[in-house]
Amino acid sequence: xxxxxxxxxxxxxxxxxxxxxxxxxxxxxxxxxxxxxxxxxxxxxxxxxxxxxxxxxxxxxxxxxxxxxxxxxxxxxxxxxxxxxxxxxxxxxxxxxxxxxxxxxxxxxxxxxxxxxxxxxxxxxxxxxxxxxxxxxxxxxxxxxxxxxxxxxxxxxxxxxxxxxxxxxxxxxxxxxxxxxxxxxxxxxxxxxxxxxxxxxxxxxxxxxxxxxxxxxxxxxxxxxxxxxxxxxxxxxxxxxxxxxxxxxxxxxxxxxxxxxxxxxxxxxxxxxxxxxxxxxxxxxxxxxxxxxxxxxxxxxxxxxxxxxxxxxxxx
Numbered sequence: 030x031x032x033x034x035x036x037x038x039x040x041x042x043x044x045x046x047x048x049x050x051x052x053x054x055x056x057x058x059x060x061x062x063x064x065x066x067x068x069x070x071x072x073x074x075x076x077x078x079x080x081x082x083x084x085x086x087x088x089x090x091x092x093x094x095x096x097x098x099x100x101x102x103x104x105x106x107x108x109x110x111x112x113x114x115x116x117x118x119x120x121x122x123x124x125x126x127x128x129x130x131x132x133x134x135x136x137x138x139x140x141x142x143x144x145x146x147x148x149x150x151x152x153x154x155x156x157x158x159x160x161x162x163x164x165x166x167x168x169x170x171x172x173x174x175x176x177x178x179x180x181x182x183x184x185x186x187x188x189x190x191x192x193x194x195x196x197x198x199x200x201x202x203x204x205x206x207x208x209x210x211x212x213x214x215x216x217x218x219x220x221x222x223x224x225x226x227x228x229x230x231x232x233x234x235x236x237x238x239x240x241x242x243x244x245x246x247x248x249x250x251x252x253x254x255x256x257x258x259x260x261x262x263x264x265x266x267x268x269x270x271x272x273x274x275x276x277x278x279x280x281x282x283x284x285x286x287x288x289x290x291x292x293x294x295x296x297x298x299x300x301x302x303x304x305x306x307x308x309x310x311x312x313x314x315x316x317x318x319x320x321x322x323x324x325x326x327x328x329x330x331x332x333x334x335x336x337x338x339x340x341x342x343x344x345x
Contacts, residue, residue, distance in 0.1 A: 030172070030175040030178065031176070055080065059081060097172055099182065101167070102166070103164055103166045103167070109164075110163075111164070111190070112163045112194075112195055113164045113194050114163060114166065114323045116165070116197075116199075116200065117148070117168045117169075117256070118148045118200045119174070119251075120171065121137075121171050121174055122140070122141070122142075130295075130296075134295055135293070135294065135297070136299075137174075139203070140202040141202055143203040144200035144202065147316070148167045151320065161324040163195065166189065168183065181255050191259045194256075195262075196261065196262045196264060196323055197263040198222075199251055199265045203309045204267055204268050204280075207307045208307030209235065209268035209271055209273060209308045210271040211236055211237070211271040212227075212237050212311075212315065213237075213238045213240060213270050214237055215240045215247045216247075217240055218239070218335075218336075219257075219263075220331065220332045220336060220338075221262070221330040221331050221333070225328075229318045229319060235311065248265060260338060260343075262332060262338075267308070268308035268312055
């Protein structure tokens with residue numbers, strides 16, 4: 030899927046993915062050392078090269094157009110209404126798909142009804158504040174599961190000036206395993222938002238835990254990535270790896286089960302008997318405190334010196 034938008038039409042005529050086994054065969058047929066080129070690709074001096082292979086195949090495409098929506102609400106700031114803090118979560122999931130155990134409805138309860146519920150709860154909490162000096166924006170984004178398309182559309186057609194957008198706090202797939210000792214930050218070290226979050230986490234009795242699986246690229250796989258791409262400091266974190274009751278081992282088991290059995294599957298359903306909301310409450314309080322501090326102070330969080338997004342912010 031892709032955006033039906035002129036700005037998205039300069040993509041490759043054909044896009045696709047191949048397995049690692051198929052990639053190895055390609056390199057072998059080209060008489061090229063795959064491991065050596067993998068090593069080369071990790072250097073700054075790497076340049077693409079022609080494998081001198083030819084591939085023939087045929088395609089028959091049919092095009093289906095669909096319309097979906099980002100849903101946006103705001104609480105207008107009393108002193109600096111043009112300066113915005115953006116909370117985001119994606120409301121979509123995969124809908125009806127291939128049946129597994131006679132169930133074809135992909136509910137997406139944890140990923141990401143939990144995040145959508147959170148931005149509603151945050152909006153309700155902020156509405157009870159006497160005032161906020163900066164504007165708070167709450168965006169429920171569509172088509173995240175199909176390639177971050179809702180946030181990509183917003184990034185191409187921003188409602189609020191990126192240079193006046195103070196920060197994006199993205200919420201995606203909150204933990205349902207009870208209270209945690211940690212706050213795991215994806216893309217740790219990217220911006221000063223990490224420092225603000227750590228200060229609040231410590232007040233909560235938690236510690237900051239950098240993403241232990243950076244090879245999974247989670248910082249580049251949720252909607253905050255598209256806000257970062259237009260220079261807006263973006264934050265993505267949740268309590269996830271060290272339970273108050275059971276420590277890291279019990280959580281590793283929970284996550285292994287989730288990714289093996291429920292992730293992007295019909296079985297990602299709300300279960301009143303097994304879901305425990307302690308971590309969601311901790312994270313919700315942290316997201317709220319972050320937004321409150323950003324909304325009522327003249328803080329402009331910066332990208333860190335070695336962040337690839339720093340230059341984009343400076344150009345805005």
